[in-house]
Amino acid sequence: MTTRAAFCILLTMANRSYHHGDLRAALLEQAGRTLREKGASALSLRELARDLNVSHAAPSRHFKDRRALLDAVALLGFARMAEALAKADPGPEAGFRARLEALARATVDFAVSERELIALMFSSKADTDALDDMHEAWMRLAAPVYAAIADGQRTGDVHAGDVERIAYSAFFTVHGVANLASIGVIPEADIDQALGDALDHLVRGLRP
């Protein structure tokens, strides 16, 4: 260890940073709040810094630029959405259709109640350097859907075939409803019916 590094550690331990311990976490939390209230385009690093009583240049120590902060917020969003789905999963005992419906409804509810967050999550084109974190977040999100499809195959509710491809197809439909509901293309009052229709078609198909 260099003496310089030791000096820094001493400073950090003595001071615990200038404001309240963890500026990075505080920035993410505050960013989440202003995102919800005003949307991503209205989120400014300088305002964030002001809200947290640090200088406007302080955020750059933790996020190399505005985009990096928004990417981190989006990643947290995926984690929260995965948590919401896992929590909403009633498990195989509920039966395939009820389980599918519970997962779908949780997805749409999340999209509607966190519209700015979902817009951020599903607008940023895949960032090639943060791709590993992203992939892990996606796996956690997809896990209950995979499980539902695999169990559905076991119980004879779902046709045979590659679980991943079938699960993706189900996700396409639900994501379509969730996205269109969150931006208001599907009016609030019609969301339940639209999701019900979508799931009916997903299970039974368009055929007579």
Next chain:
Amino acid sequence: MTTRAAFCILLTMANRSYHHGDLRAALLEQAGRTLREKGASALSLRELARDLNVSHAAPSRHFKDRRALLDAVALLGFARMAEALAKADPGPEAGFRARLEALARATVDFAVSERELIALMFSSKADTDALDDMHEAWMRLAAPVYAAIADGQRTGDVHAGDVERIAYSAFFTVHGVANLASIGVIPEADIDQALGDALDHLVRGLRP
């Protein structure tokens, strides 16, 4: 007519405006270009004005603010997408499945080749004052899908029921694929397979 108004008309006819006749159209066109190249968040009114050799305040005569310009670009996007769909529609003679596939492929192609435009179109929450224009654009977009479903019911390819609700369900799925493809969640190489899977499930359902 007031003398003031007459004076203005004389000025306009004599001069035909300061640069090349139709700043509003020029702004929309240039906005479309920079949108495609750099995305909506990097689009600035001042840069647009610079590109068109007008003062930075000139755009405000045609669009009350940045949001209004972006909304107008999005509206044009819907018109272009409707045109693309109408053009891709092979008509009822092609058979239901081929027609559905053609329309779906055109949708996904548009989303992938115009990713910034589609992101703009499907991110702005429904603007309550420009809602009439929006509704008309949606009707034009949905027309071929409605027709395909209605014809499918006649030929026995689609079950009976409310055409609009069935068409919406089809659109949810295709939109889900288009959106996820445009942001890179579905890798370019997998798009064809993903869309094929989605349409198979849409037609036949998840059931065995």
Next chain:
DNA sequence: ACCTGAACACCGTTCAAGT
């Protein structure tokens, strides 16, 4: 290591004034 303060090159929006 973590933050500050000043500096730089941008923004959107408004408004009196010109033609």
Next chain:
DNA sequence: ACCTGAACACCGTTCAAGT
């Protein structure tokens, strides 16, 4: 009607300097 020029209050980013 349509545009200009100046002014105002913001931005993101960088960088030497402090602790």
